[in-house]
Amino acid sequence: MxxxxxxxxxxxxxxxxxxxxxxxQPDPQGNRENAEDWAxxxxxxxxxxxxxxxxxxxxxxxxxxxxxxxxxxxxKALSRLHAQQRxxxxxxxxxxxxxxxxKQESGILENDWVKKEFHAEISPRGTSKNPxxxxxxxxxxxxxxxxxxxxxxxxxxxxxxxxxxxxxxAISCPIVGDQKYGSKVQFQRQEIALHxxxxxxxxxxxxxxxxxxxxxxYSFELLSS
Numbered sequence: 001m002x003x004x005x006x007x008x009x010x011x012x013x014x015x016x017x018x019x020x021x022x023x024x025q026p027d028p029q030g031n032r033e034n035a036e037d038w039a040x041x042x043x044x045x046x047x048x049x050x051x052x053x054x055x056x057x058x059x060x061x062x063x064x065x066x067x068x069x070x071x072x073x074x075x076k077a078l079s080r081l082h083a084q085q086r087x088x089x090x091x092x093x094x095x096x097x098x099x100x101x102x103k104q105e106s107g108i109l110e111n112d113w114v115k116k117e118f119h120a121e122i123s124p125r126g127t128s129k130n131p132x133x134x135x136x137x138x139x140x141x142x143x144x145x146x147x148x149x150x151x152x153x154x155x156x157x158x159x160x161x162x163x164x165x166x167x168x169x170a171i172s173c174p175i176v177g178d179q180k181y182g183s184k185v186q187f188q189r190q191e192i193a194l195h196x197x198x199x200x201x202x203x204x205x206x207x208x209x210x211x212x213x214x215x216x217x218y219s220f221e222l223l224s225s
Contacts, residue, residue, distance in 0.1 A: 002019040002022075003019070003038060004016040004017060004018050004019065004022070004035050004038050004039070004069075005017045005214075006042065007068065007212050007213075007214060008210070008212050009046070011073065011074070011205075012072065012073050012074050012076070012077040012203075012204055012205050013070070013071065013072065013073060013077060013203070013204070014039055014042070014043060014055065014071040014072075014073055015068060015069070015070055015071065015199065015212050016035060016038075016039055016042075016068070016069050016071065017066070017067060017068055017069070017214040017215075018035045018061055018065075018066060018067060018068075018069050019066055020063075020064055020065060020066040020188065020190075020191035020192070020217070021063060021064060021188070021189070021190040021191050022034070022035060022063065023035065023063050024036065024057060024060040024061050024062075024063070024069060025057060025060060035057070035069055036055070036056075036057050036071075039055055039069075039071050040052075040053055040055045043055055043073060053073075054072075054073060054074060054075065055071055055072070055073055056071065056072050056078050057069060057070070057071055057072075058070040058071065058072055058078065058081040058082065058085070059085070059159070061196060062162070062165075062192075062194075063190075064177070064178075064190055064191045064192040064194075065192060065194045065195070065196065066191070066194075066195045066196070066214075066217055067094070067194075067195045067196025067197055067214050068092075068196045068197070068198070068199045068212060068214045069196075070090075070199060070201070072204075076204065076205070077204040077205065080204035080205075081201070081204055084201060084202060084204075085159070088157075089201065089202060090199070090200070090201045091155070091198075091199070091200040091201070092155075092156045092159070092196060092198070092199055093153060093154065093155055093156075093196075093197055093198035093199075094153075094154040094155075094156065094164055094194060094195060094196050094197060095143070095151060095152070095153060095154070095194070095195045095197045095216055095220065096140075096151075096152045096154055096164060096168060096175050096193065096194050096195075097149055097150070097151050097152075097175065097176045097193035097194075097220050097223055098149065098150050098152060098168055098173040098174060098175055098176065098193075099148065099149060099173060099174055099176060099183060099184070099185055100148075100149075100150065100172060100173050101142070101145050101150040101173065102140065102142070102150070102152075102171055102173055103171075105141065105142045106139070106140060106141040106142065107139070107140060108137065108138070108139045108140075108157075109137065109138050109139075109140065109167045109168075109170075109171065110125045110135065110136070110137045111123060111124065111125055111135075111136050111137075111166075111167055111170065112124070112125055112126065112127060112128035112130075112133040112134070112135065112136075113133065113134050113135070113136035113158075113160045113163060113166070114128060114130045114132055114133050114134075115132075115160070115161050115162075118180075119162060119166070119180060119181075120160065120161055120162035120163065120165070120166040121166070122136075122166040122167055122169075122170045134158075134160065135158065136157075136158045136160045136163050136167065137157035137158050138154055138155065138156050138157055138158075138163065138164060138167055139154070139155045139157065140152045140153065140154045140155070140168075141153050148185075149176060149223055150173065151220065152168070152173075154168075162181075164194060165178055165180070165181045165192070165194065166181060168181075169181035169182050169183075175192050175193050175194050176192065176193035176223065177191060177192040177193055178192040178193075178194070187219070187223075188219055191219075193219070193220060193223070195214070195216055195217060195220065196214065197213060197214050197215075197216060198211065198212070198213050198214075199211070199212045200212075
């Protein structure tokens with residue numbers, strides 16, 4: 001199995017690119033390869049420490065999704081990253097290869113969102129009768145398209161569970177390979193064509209703005225060219 005790739009590292013942060021079909025964190029049985037454990041081992045080797053190291057993910061990606069994962073190496077960094085996420089100062093850009101094409105070349109999708117067991121339920125904004133419903137929003141733009149597929153650049157406004165997958169499916173543009181949300185197209189085994197490709201944040205100790213990019217998987221290029 002392909003392993004994660006280190007994109008950035010300093011005393012407070014580790015930023016890696018996770019392959020698709022690779023867990024972000026251990027499953028309940030703790031017996032699967034995952035990015036968090038991989039990152040802890042990498043830090044341990046890189047620092048030459050013999051004991052346990054502090055490392056926690058600041059966010060997660062679904063197993064079939066590839067791309068950037070942000071990790072904190074210190075408790076100070078973790079608390080400040082969480083504060084940035086709450087205030088929406090961390091900017092995340094995804095690339096989604098979808099079946100068909102949106103009616104508009106760019107737009108904003110706003111919906112009511114409800115988390116169900118292992119999936120998200122999406123409805124037009126303000127129509128959900130579920131008291132647990134929350135607003136979700138994203139902006140998209142077409143990068144390129146062919147007769148079958150469209151490559152979208154997606155900017156998250158909110159960060160709900162399965163949000164991109166469910167919102168794109170709701171406009172009849174399911175992500176390639178995402179059978180949970182209606183895709184009829186095969187992609188790589190146990191993968192979907194969704195990639196976290198760019199992350200911008202304020203460094204938790206230097207206060208400098210940093211932007212990290214993760215190259216689009218070659219499989220996207222093949223299907224969208």
